[in-house]
Each structure stands twice: as C-alpha cells, then as structure tokens.
Amino acid sequence: MTSFDAIENSQEAAKRNLWLHFTRMSAYEQSDVPVIVRGSGAYVFDQQGRRYLDGLSGLFVTQVGHGRQEIADAGARQAAELAYFPLWSYAHPKAIELAARLAELAPGNLNRVFFTTSGSEAVESAWKLAKQYFKLTGEPGRYKVISRDLAYHGTSMGALAITGLADIKHPFEPLLPGGVRVPNTNFYRAPDFLAGDEAEFGRWAADEIERAILREGAQSVAAVFLEPVQNSGGCFPPPPGYFQRVREICDRYGVLLVSDEVICAFGRLGYYFGSQRYEYQPDIITFAKGVTSGYSPLGGMLVSDALMEPFSSGTATFLHGVTFAGHPVSAAVALANLDIFEKEDLLGNVRANEAAFRATLEKLYDLPIVGDIRGAGYFYGIEMVKDKVTRETFTDDESERLLRGFLSQALFDAGLVCRADDRGDPVIQLAPPLICGQEHFDEIEAILRTVLTEAWTRI
Numbered sequence: 052m053t054s055f056d057a058i059e060n061s062q063e064a065a066k067r068n069l070w071l072h073f074t075r076m077s078a079y080e081q082s083d084v085p086v087i088v089r090g091s092g093a094y095v096f097d098q099q100g101r102r103y104l105d106g107l108s109g110l111f112v113t114q115v116g117h118g119r120q121e122i123a124d125a126g127a128r129q130a131a132e133l134a135y136f137p138l139w140s141y142a143h144p145k146a147i148e149l150a151a152r153l154a155e156l157a158p159g160n161l162n163r164v165f166f167t168t169s170g171s172e173a174v175e176s177a178w179k180l181a182k183q184y185f186k187l188t189g190e191p192g193r194y195k196v197i198s199r200d201l202a203y204h205g206t207s208m209g210a211l212a213i214t215g216l217a218d219i220k221h222p223f224e225p226l227l228p229g230g231v232r233v234p235n236t237n238f239y240r241a242p243d244f245l246a247g248d249e250a251e252f253g254r255w256a257a258d259e260i261e262r263a264i265l266r267e268g269a270q271s272v273a274a275v276f277l278e279p280v281q282n283s284g285g286c287f288p289p290p291p292g293y294f295q296r297v298r299e300i301c302d303r304y305g306v307l308l309v310s311d312e313v314i315c316a317f318g319r320l321g322y323y324f325g326s327q328r329y330e331y332q333p334d335i336i337t338f339a340k341g342v343t344s345g346y347s348p349l350g351g352m353l354v355s356d357a358l359m360e361p362f363s364s365g366t367a368t369f370l371h372g373v374t375f376a377g378h379p380v381s382a383a384v385a386l387a388n389l390d391i392f393e394k395e396d397l398l399g400n401v402r403a404n405e406a407a408f409r410a411t412l413e414k415l416y417d418l419p420i421v422g423d424i425r426g427a428g429y430f431y432g433i434e435m436v437k438d439k440v441t442r443e444t445f446t447d448d449e450s451e452r453l454l455r456g457f458l459s460q461a462l463f464d465a466g467l468v469c470r471a472d473d474r475g476d477p478v479i480q481l482a483p484p485l486i487c488g489q490e491h492f493d494e495i496e497a498i499l500r501t502v503l504t505e506a507w508t509r510i
C-alpha cells in the first residue's frame with residue numbers, strides 16, 4: 052500500500068467508523084477529518100506532514116510537550132513488570148508512590164488520594180464522597196451542589212448536573228437533582244452597578260453563593276464546585292479576595308469547597324495546584340489531564356484528612372470505584388511526568404514567562420474584533436466582539452458563521468491548534484505546553500493576527 056492509499060483508507064474509515072466527541076460529524080462530509088499522527092515538543096504533525104503549534108496542549112493536557120521518550124519508557128517498563136492490578140482491596144507500588152508524592156505537593160491537609168481515570172469521574176467521585184460523608188456524620192439531608200454559570204465539570208450524568216452549560220444538558224434531561232447555579236466571575240460582563248470595581252464584583256459574586264445556600268437551605272447543601280480559573284466562557288480568573296470570601300461562606304454553613312482543578316493543576320497557572328496560586332484551602336481537589344501530560348489517562352481527587360476520618364475506622368467504606376483507576380502504567384507515567392516538572396523547573400518557566408505571554412497576546416488589542424484578553428499563567432481566553440466600545444457580541448447566526456464557518460478551520464489551516472468556542476460569548480482559548488517561550492508566543496500572535504483580521508472582513 053502506498054502512503055497515499057493509506058491516507059485515503061484511513062480517511063474513509065474515520066468517516067465510516069469513528070465517532071468524534073462533541074463534533075458535528077456532518078462537517079466532514081465534504082472535507083477531511085484532521086488526523087494527527089505525531090508530536091514533538093510544542094508541535095504536532097498531521098498525515099500529510101504539516102506542522103501545527105499545539106496552542107491547547109491537546110485539550111489542556113500535554114504540559115511537558117509531545118514526544119517525551121522518558122515518559123514512554125516509564126510506561127513501557129511498568130507494563131512489562133505489572134500491567135494491571137486493581138486498587139480494590141489491593142495496592143501497587145506506583146499508586147502508593149504517586150499518592151504520597153501528590154499529598155506532598157498538595158496544599159494543607161489534602162493527604163488522601165482517590166484515583167480515577169478521568170476528570171468527570173473525579174468530579175463524580177467528589178460529589179459521591181460529599182454525600183456519603185454527610186450521611187455518615189449525621190447530616191443526611193446535604194446532597195446539593197453549587198456551581199457557576201457556564202462552568203464545565205464533565206459529562207457523566209453526575210458531573211453533567213454540576214456543569215453549567217444549558218445546551219449540553221438539555222438533551223439528557225431529566226438530570227440528577229441538586230445542581231444549583233450561581234454567577235461566574237466574568238468581570239468583562241459584570242452587571243453595570245459593579246462594572247468599575249473588580250473587588251466589589253468579586254464580593255458580590257462570592258455573596259451570590261451565600262444567597263444560594265440560604266435560598267436552598269444550608270442543611271441541604273453538600274458542596275460548592277469551583278475552578279480556580281473558570282475555563283468555559285473563556286478563562287475567568289477570580290477577582291481579588293473572591294476565594295477567601297467563598298472559603299468563609301463555606302465554613303459558615305458547613306459546606307465543602309471542591310476546587311475542580313482538572314485544567315488548573317500541574318503548572319497551568321504556574322503552581323502545582325491552582326488553589327495555591329490564589330491562596331485558598333479546598334476540602335477536595337479534583338484533578339486529571341496534566342497529571343500525566345496525557346501519556347496515559349489518569350484522574351483523581353485529593354481529600355482532606357477530616358473528610359477521610361469517618362472512613363478510617365469501623366465498618367464504613369466509601370462505596371465507589373472504577374476498574375482502571377490509578378492504573379499502574381498511568382501512575383508510573385505520572386511519576387515520570389512529575390520528574391520532568393522538577394528537572395526542568397516548568398513551574399518556574401510559566402511564572403517567568405506568563406507576563407510575556409500576556410503582553411504578546413495583548414498586542415492583538417489593536418484589532419477591532421478583540422474585546423477582552425483574560426487569563427493567568429499559560430491559560431488565556433480572547434473574547435471577540437462586534438463593537439469594542441459597546442462590547443456588543445455576535446448574534447447566534449454570526450457566531451455560527453464566524454466560529455464554525457471560518458475561524459476553527461482557518462486557525463488550523465494556518466498552523467495553530469487552539470479552540471474557538473461559543474458556549475458563552477465567542478472566545479478563542481489558548482493553553483500551550485508549559486515548555487513554551489517567546490518564540491511560541493510570537494507564532495501564536497502572528498497566526499491569530501492574520502486569521503482574526505480576515506475574520507473581521509467576513510462578518
């Protein structure tokens with residue numbers, strides 16, 4: 052078979068047999084499915100050998116970059132020694148070592164690790180733990196969870212009830228009861244009476260959580276789920292003091308604070324955990340993605356000693372588990388990944404370069420379509436607007452033409468993997484590997500400048 056035949060055949064099979072996630076499959080009736088075959092550093096390559104800057108780290112995953120032989124070797128060694136054994140009643144050395152290492156890195160008393168295979172499972176596990184914990188400690192009525200508008204916390208039925216994106220929930224109703232929504236921290240779209248003062252806006256947004264707790268009845272609320280920087284909607288950092296106030300509110304009403312760090316942990320914000328950057332102490336941290344840089348799937352939750360306490364003695368058992376949680380290969384891969392973080396001081400690289408990343412992206416403010424550039428660390432969203440002065444956004448129809456009809460494909464064709472998203476207002480999301488530096492920022496800015504300039508002429 053010639054390589055041309057191989058490409059033709061794989062295109063045909065991709066269209067006939069493969070179902071892509073969150074993808075309008077009809078979009079590929081007339082065009083090829085992009086097939087990525089190889090990665091190296093901050094770049095990936097398609098079947099035709101074209102190179103793309105991976106400005107999204109795959110899907111907020113590949114922190115150390117692509118093609119790291121030492122991680123692949125660690126996985127292979129583990130598969131040869133012990134490919135699989137469950138964490139149901141047994142342990143294996145790499146899960147033990149990784150749990151101890153994560154406990155060491157995590158803030159405060161988060162010393163217990165419950166592994167999963169994904170972020171959704173981590174979120175699902177955190178809600179189940181909160182419910183069972185309260186049943187064991189004499190508050191069986193606490194089951195509700197509070198989360199923010201537009202926030203994405205996963206797609207399994209429990210996680211979906213926490214997710215705040217109406218469009219991806221409606222097809223699956225009725226959902227699990229108990230999901231309660233509060234405003235997010237999009238300061239660019241703050242209500243008029245708060246628009247001039249970010250700290251005041253943050254106080255209001257935190258107090259909305261208190262109002263929700265009181266409205267629902269504190270005795271019925273189990274947990275608040277928040278990302279350090281909210282991804283969906285386009286990177287909403289917390290206003291100053293927001294998390295400190297949320298922590299106080301949670302303590303006042305006996306509600307658990309879950310920091311969903313599926314994206315924000317493992318260096319994305321320049322710290323091992325996003326809560327460390329914003330100096331708050333969660334009761335649970337959920338993680339996935341960057342813990343292995345994607346060389347093998349793994350997720351989990353880090354739980355405080357206090358939450359573990361009812362399960363530490365007597366007959367109480369957390370009645371939850373999944374077959375592949377803490378898979379030996381994934382645990383070995385995570386350890387090798389963390390070794391690279393240390394050896395190459397990736398947290399230091401993000402902290403040293405994040406101001407330059409922001410400054411490079413902010414050059415785009417001279418374009419009429421660029422309304423807001425926001426984020427932290429190596430995690431940014433660029434909101435596009437029809438009118439910079441009034442902040443008017445696009446109609447659904449314009450959004451459809453702009454994002455689906457033009458931007459996503461044009462950015463990819465120009466050699467940049469990023470994400471054009473309109474689950475809130477239209478944004479482009481960026482999360483490059485943590486190894487990136489100025490030359491990558493310049494490449495991202497140049498491609499965005501060309502494509503956004505062209506997009507403006509097509510509105």
Ligand SMILES: Cc1ncc(COP(=O)(O)O)c(C=O)c1O
Binds near residue numbers: 174278312
């Ligand atoms: C904050 C957050 N929580 C949960 C999830 C779900 O993770 P997964 O896709 O691994 O199930 C995601 C995925 O992007 C996420 O960003």
